Amino acid sequence: MTTKAALSFAVGVVVALTYMMAPTDAACDTTKMRRYDGDLIAEGSGKTMKLYLIYKGCARYVNPRTYFNLFKSCVKYTKNADLLEAISAKCQCKALSDGAALIRGPNINLGVFLLTDGGKVPIANPATFYAYCFNYAKLKMVPAFILPKINTLATLTTSI
Numbered sequence: 001m002t003t004k005a006a007l008s009f010a011v012g013v014v015v016a017l018t019y020m021m022a023p024t025d026a027a028c029d030t031t032k033m034r035r036y037d038g039d040l041i042a043e044g045s046g047k048t049m050k051l052y053l054i055y056k057g058c059a060r061y062v063n064p065r066t067y068f069n070l071f072k073s074c075v076k077y078t079k080n081a082d083l084l085e086a087i088s089a090k091c092q093c094k095a096l097s098d099g100a101a102l103i104r105g106p107n108i109n110l111g112v113f114l115l116t117d118g119g120k121v122p123i124a125n126p127a128t129f130y131a132y133c134f135n136y137a138k139l140k141m142v143p144a145f146i147l148p149k150i151n152t153l154a155t156l157t158t159s160i
Contacts, residue, residue: 033057033087037158038131040077041084051077052084053132056156058093059084066100070114072135102139105147112139119151124158131158 036054040062043050051067052059062070087093100116112129113120123129129136142150 031057033083036083038128038133039080039083040071040133042077042079043081043084053096054083054087055096056154057087059087060093061095063095063098066096066098069099069101069138070135071133071138102134103142103147104139105144106141107144110144110147113147113150114156115150117153119153120147121153122155124155128156128158132156 033054034057037056039054041052041054041059043052051062053062054060094117097116097118100114102112103115103120104110104112112123114123114134115121123132123134
């Protein structure tokens, strides 16, 4: 990515963040569901199929654009209506932000982040990155001076 393209993307990120803020699921206790973190669950089939990512114990809808921004094209999903129902009975989980993305600074040592919910979510380690089936090729570089300006949310980890 050229410097001009990276800067353009970074400015777009900052502008988009003002529109991506959503209420949190803080009142929802999904601790027992955390063991499913990273699973993609399908509901329905064909053109009406919806995908949900189990993220911090919550089933969060993933729209097609967000799916292609984050995941490997060969990622597998399961149909587990019981799990979706169990999570939905506990709380109403919001969708991942439309256009959520994977970002990093010019130096990989600055970290890798999931950009969603109005901020950057640090991804704890490579095991977490791969447990969520994120696609390394989808990482977008953001200039180092932009990263600190993006609100940092709770770190993404897995129980794997």
